[in-house]
Amino acid sequence: MSTSTRSRAVRRDARAALLFLAPAVLFLAAFVAYPLLTAGVLSFHSWDGVSPRQWTGLANYERLLGDRIFWGSLRNNILVALTAIVFQVGVGMVIAYWLVRVVPRIKRFAMFLYVVPVVISEICIGLLWGFVYNPYFGLLNGFLNAVGLDELARGWLGDRSTAMPAVLVVMNLTYLGLYILLFVAAFENVDKAVYDAAAIDGAGHYRTFFSVSVPMVWSNVQATTLLAVVSSFKTFSLVYVLTRGGPNNATDVVSTYLFQTGFGNFEAGYASTIGFVQILLTAAVGVFVLGLMRRGKRGAA
């Protein structure tokens, strides 16, 4: 009896599981998996997006290898990721520690303000920072003129040497709030007794932070670093609205370059190649970062 009951239960489970999962799985299959596979196929074709496509073998991949704009975009994505690790994860961790352990009185208020740019659309933020950087009436130039540093004033987003740093500043200020929020939650989960023990040892805030707080929330550090890296490779809207990747592709990231290639130049096949390679690279970078962090943990322990 037990065998047949169990097998009936198993079958019942499988049927029910299918019923509950089917809608989500179908959506993912139709609008994530299928387009990705199609992108893989398209990456071997030359296609303008409308007329019949032509098989070109590895031509797109060869072109990609020598495509300076693509590698420049990728370099910018990596810059975004590295600055995010320092100025979002790192700075977020320090500010969260301050809010929880040093100045808890303003914790709620400061968190409220830091999260404002996180919930407002990147388009509004980008347009607003366009006013900050504007060469003619920008806030930044106005400030520099007021303090007598006129010679530094410039069109920040139009100048090849300052455009990418200017974009990075906006990104890191905008998303920082999310990381503060995550680390405040993590630090508040740390048992108070641990801090008491650190205080008995006579540890100041500096030592408490590095030898107590950070090791205690190391799994959060890993998760948020991965989040920062993955998000950095997804970034699009802020770059698009601030510079469209200009001047002269100086601020292009892979997403804006793909957009321009696929929908500006109508090179749908090559755009698919860019996207497909991007997935492989994201996966590789993700694995690499996780590996590094494992080693970092072992080193710290």
Added chain:
Amino acid sequence: MTSSTIHVTRQHTKAVPGTTGRGRPRLGVGAAIVYLILAVHLTVVIFPFLWMAYSSLKSNKDFLASVWSLPTNAQWANYGTALGDGKLLVYAGNSLAITVVSVALTVAMATAAGYAFVTYRTRWMPWVEVSMLVAMAIPAYVALVPLVATLRDAGLLDTRTGVVLPTVAFNLPVSVLIMRAFFSTVPRSLVEAARVDGASELRAFLRVMVPIARPAMFTTAIVNTIWVWNDFLFPLVLLNTPSKKTLPLGLTDYVGERVTDYPVLLAAILLAALGSFVVYAALQKHVIGGLTSGAVKQ
């Protein structure tokens, strides 16, 4: 040695459950420096928004005369002008429609899937879970070219439905994981009791589990609302007709059309940002909870 012991004693007497961080060893100068740094930093983060608010009330002449100065007499008419042709309201309506439908679909499917992950054990289940995790790391733009082709073939290009479908798909994995995390906290016995009761699987889910899951569903809905309302990429690529555009997308058109009247432009940007800000200010705890669980699950 003695001094730190005193600190500890004081900490113990002051430690009340529910308060955190109070009763730390005091550090007058250190705390003052931290206050100062945070004040300066927060000013940099927030000032652009304040500047937008007061500059949107200037006349264009005042604005061009000096960017930093406060308005001499408030031009509330700028807001009338910004709303004047009704375009912003049309964009907002489209954003609202797309957001409501996408969020409802996502939450419904994520709740069912999250429940299934926790409740049923089948051989293929781990594969589905792994593919959800992988899907979370995939940037939406990678799928854009084929998506446009597919939606065009289906006659859904340049329709709001065409935006909803991929939006839901790309927000599903994180949402499913948030719901799964919630259901894994529900006592197993409750799930079993509901199922053994003779009720069908679907009824046990709808009658017993969905009511318990409401707070988690609300959290999932909040994060999704923020994501969909602010999303730019899918509307940019999939919508073309002005009357169908969403607020962030329409706003970029709006800016292109009114390049010269800066205060009116700022009024429009402020109006576009206002919705998110009001929701955030009113539901702060839920928004923060939603952002936290949405991010950690990645």
